[in-house]
Amino acid sequence: MSITVEQLKTKLIDKLAATHVEIEDVSDGCGAKFVAKIVSSKFDGLSLLEQHRLVNEAIADEMNLIHSFRMKTMTPEKFAAESSK
Template identity: 55%
Template sequence: MYTEGYLKEKLIKELDAVHVEVTDESDGCGAKFSVLIVSDKFQGKPLLARHRLVNSVLQEELKTIHAFTQKTLTVEQWKAQS
């Protein structure tokens, strides 16, 4: 079972993310997560390429996570939303 903290730490480390929000939507059983990731590694990449990058980072974890939704933003996009 994976925790919000574990996923957040891994995504920050692997994607040089400046901001990560991980929400366990499965009442703590670790089966369903939604994430917001802000990283300059997404710069110039279309949405599908961004999601593939995240999925490759969490390849092992996604074998046991049943539902995973992600929002991927560049630092510029994130600042524009704030």
């Protein structure tokens, strides 16, 4: 069984109240390697490690099916500043 981009995206939006989620399947279709950008106000005041832990907790069940999950997490403010460059 494999996991889809849409399943991951839905889970992250629901669990983290994410306002922006980009996920790319980089596993040539096997659904085992993903790269993600996640924007959530729940990351406010947290270290990068704490942000990544929140993401890992949100998709803990799915992580059993994933071989690689690279993520970039940011607050809405940081995302807005980065987007305006």
